[in-house]
Amino acid sequence: MxxxxxxxxxxxxVRLRAGQEAAFIALYRKRQGAIFRFALQxxxxxxxxEDITQEVFLALLRDGCGYDPDRGTLSGYxxxxxxxxxxxxxxxxxxxxxxxxxxxxxxxxxxxxxxxALEDLTHREGIEALRRAIGTLPRxxxxxxxxxxxxxxxxxxxxxxxxxxxxTVRSRLHRARALLLDKLNxxxxxxPSVGTLKAIRCLT
Amino acid sequence: xxxxxxxxSIAEAGPNPDLLPHSNxxxxxxxxxxxxxxxxxxxxxxxxxxxxxxxxxxxxxGLLAAFRSQHHPARAADPxxxxxxxxxxxxxxxxxxxxALFLLHPHRPSPAHRTAPPSVEMASVTDSPDSYAVxxxxxxxxxPNARKLDPNEDVNVVRVEVPRxxxxxxxxxxxxxxxxxxxxxxxxxxADGLARAIRFVDxxxx
Numbered sequence: 001m002x003x004x005x006x007x008x009x010x011x012x013x014v015r016l017r018a019g020q021e022a023a024f025i026a027l028y029r030k031r032q033g034a035i036f037r038f039a040l041q042x043x044x045x046x047x048x049x050e051d052i053t054q055e056v057f058l059a060l061l062r063d064g065c066g067y068d069p070d071r072g073t074l075s076g077y078x079x080x081x082x083x084x085x086x087x088x089x090x091x092x093x094x095x096x097x098x099x100x101x102x103x104x105x106x107x108x109x110x111x112x113x114x115x116x117a118l119e120d121l122t123h124r125e126g127i128e129a130l131r132r133a134i135g136t137l138p139r140x141x142x143x144x145x146x147x148x149x150x151x152x153x154x155x156x157x158x159x160x161x162x163x164x165x166x167x168t169v170r171s172r173l174h175r176a177r178a179l180l181l182d183k184l185n186x187x188x189x190x191x192p193s194v195g196t197l198k199a200i201r202c203l204t
Numbered sequence: 205x206x207x208x209x210x211x212x213s214i215a216e217a218g219p220n221p222d223l224l225p226h227s228n229x230x231x232x233x234x235x236x237x238x239x240x241x242x243x244x245x246x247x248x249x250x251x252x253x254x255x256x257x258x259x260x261x262x263x264x265x266g267l268l269a270a271f272r273s274q275h276h277p278a279r280a281a282d283p284x285x286x287x288x289x290x291x292x293x294x295x296x297x298x299x300x301x302x303x304a305l306f307l308l309h310p311h312r313p314s315p316a317h318r319t320a321p322p323s324v325e326m327a328s329v330t331d332s333p334d335s336y337a338v339x340x341x342x343x344x345x346x347x348p349n350a351r352k353l354d355p356n357e358d359v360n361v362v363r364v365e366v367p368r369x370x371x372x373x374x375x376x377x378x379x380x381x382x383x384x385x386x387x388x389x390x391x392x393x394x395a396d397g398l399a400r401a402i403r404f405v406d407x408x409x410x
Contacts, residue, residue: 019275036259053259061380149247174215
């Protein structure tokens with residue numbers, strides 16, 4: 001039996017540009033989920049994610065959409081548009097997820113965390129805790145975790161999407177994971193805030 | 205491999221077999237490897253959990269309408285399927301009539317003043333009790349996922365400018381080259397300030 005291999009994104013794109021509806025549908029169905037999830041994780045809003053998904057594929061339909069296979073994959077191109085649209089939405093304040101937290105960036109934790117914080121990460125509560133932790137990451141770390149860890153975009157594509165060198169993707173991912181571990185550890189063992197600490201003895 | 209090289213390798217490439225010889229000799233690095241593997245397993249589980257999330261079907265329908273209007277303008281107005289838009293309009297008109305009947309209830313309270321949602325730029329505001337009496341000729345289209353108006357709910361109608369792409373979300377065809385244009389629309393806002401229905405002004409396609 002002769003099984004036809006699935007069409008690549010670029011083959012579908014060529015047929016789409018030639019006006020073949022089936023190619024557009026196939027490409028949309030292949031890629032919309034990842035774009036929607038990326039937008040959802042970044043914005044925290046299903047409505048924004050829906051708008052972004054729609055706008056991304058409308059951009060693909062436009063004449064002179066700007067996609068160039070020599071500069072990266074179609075998937076990376078779609079994520080790139082989604083990211084730009086998200087940044088615009090964030091500027092307008094139409095997102096539910098906090099954008100940046102300078103305090104967290106100032107003191108990046110090492111990977112020091114109690115092991116029992118990781119025991120249940122694959123169980124229901126652990127997964128929920130990890131999802132919450134991802135949602136509270138500063139944007140630059142959240143986007144790299146969502147792209148590379150959740151959507152399995154390779155580092156080279158992620159670098160094109162984010163407009164930075166691969167080394168920066170790697171270092172952001174490393175810091176993002178350290179932050180996640182720290183957040184999970186804090187959730188299990190909340191640190192007392194400075195205001196709640198009482199002085200026992202004055203040493204001066 | 206020393207501890208520094210171990211940390212550099214795990215930061216750049218994640219957990220990998222090259223790390224095992226050193227982690228077998230160094231408890232601190234072994235613990236670090238365990239943490240990293242645990243987190244990776246958790247992230248894989250989160251990814252699997254999210255995998256089923258997809259854009260609603262109406263996004264595909266709207267995009268398909270845009271694709272057809274771009275590539276097959278004749279097919280977009282296929283005479284063999286005249287009943288589809290007719291049925292849609294009849295349904296929309298029916299909903300508007302029902303909403304109008306609710307709104308004309310004699311015990312309705314005075315209208316609350318509301319502002320447009322932040323995602324739209326307000327051009328002008330109409331705030332008149334008569335604006336409740338939308339009949340089917342008014343051409344308001346209920347927004348997808350919007351809650352129905354309550355019988356005695358205060359409503360406002362505001363005129364706003366929205367991107368033409370908003371027409372896609374109510375099933376109207378828009379050419380991809382025109383999605384970023386702004387069009388004027390009247391939006392019915394419920395008492396909670398959320399949009400319930402929309403009518404595009406001066407749009408011949410309506």
